[in-house]
Amino acid sequence: MKKAILVLSVLSLVAWGLAQRYFSEKELQLIQNGGKAYAGVFQNQRPDQALCSLHRNRLPADLLPQFLEEQRALIKYPQNGRLMGDWKKGGAIFNNLQKANCFSCHFGSPVHLGGDVGPSLEKYGLKRGQSEAVQRYTYEVIYNAWAYFPCTVMYRFGAQGLLSPEEIADVVAYLLDPESEFNTKPAVGSR
Numbered sequence: 570m571k572k573a574i575l576v577l578s579v580l581s582l583v584a585w586g587l588a589q590r591y592f593s594e595k596e597l598q599l600i601q602n603g604g605k606a607y608a609g610v611f612q613n614q615r616p617d618q619a620l621c622s623l624h625r626n627r628l629p630a631d632l633l634p635q636f637l638e639e640q641r642a643l644i645k646y647p648q649n650g651r652l653m654g655d656w657k658k659g660g661a662i663f664n665n666l667q668k669a670n671c672f673s674c675h676f677g678s679p680v681h682l683g684g685d686v687g688p689s690l691e692k693y694g695l696k697r698g699q700s701e702a703v704q705r706y707t708y709e710v711i712y713n714a715w716a717y718f719p720c721t722v723m724y725r726f727g728a729q730g731l732l733s734p735e736e737i738a739d740v741v742a743y744l745l746d747p748e749s750e751f752n753t754k755p756a757v758g759s760r
């Protein structure tokens with residue numbers, strides 16, 4: 570019992586320490602004055618999410634370098650080092666509402682009519698090519714979009730544990746491989 574209390578107090582100290590890093594005294598007071606429930610929800614967010622909430626998803630320029638660095642540090646790569654996997658497996662992930670659901674936000678899928686929350690990805694691989702830089706950019710945006718677009722609504726598939734590094738490499742192949750149906754078949758709804 571005593572041990573549990575000790576562990577709990579250490580954990581809350583750590584949480585408090587993390588919150589302290591991002592909120593000034595005045596900001597913390599504002600959060601606490603918003604009511605107990607509000608403060609609870611707000612303070613239990615991860616520090617990066619809390620920062621986005623506090624600034625309504627528009628981070629001030631002086632916070633950007635540290636934020637981007639921290640987000641970049643979360644990115645992990647496939648064991649075999651290959652950033653392009655199997656495009657067929659990637660398609661099954663991209664076009665599955667219960668898996669990555671990419672098409673709901675992005676136009677370009679030959680299987681489903683895409684949404685327009687994010688930019689169109691139509692013929693992405695034909696337009697950008699398959700250079701090392703393009704592979705890396707695409708992989709990293711899917712793994713943790715916040716490393717490029719701080720606070721964006723796009724899910725952070727790797728950082729949040731929604732997809733494994735290998736699954737992300739499969740999705741990268743689906744977008745980039747010139748033989749992928751994403752690049753050989755017309756997008757649903759294209760004119």
Ligand code: HEC
Nearest residue numbers: 669670671674686687688707710711718721722723724740
């Ligand atoms: C909830 C909506 C949403 C989902 C789901 C989503 N994205 Fe995005 N995506 C966005 C938005 C919005 C942007 C643009 C970033 C910004 O400006 O906020 C973006 C940007 C991108 C970019 C960069 C585009 C460019 O022109 O450089 C790629 C690549 C991308 N998404 C791929 C994917 C893939 C692959 C998936 C599924 C694994 C996916 N996205 C799921 C919303 C989404």
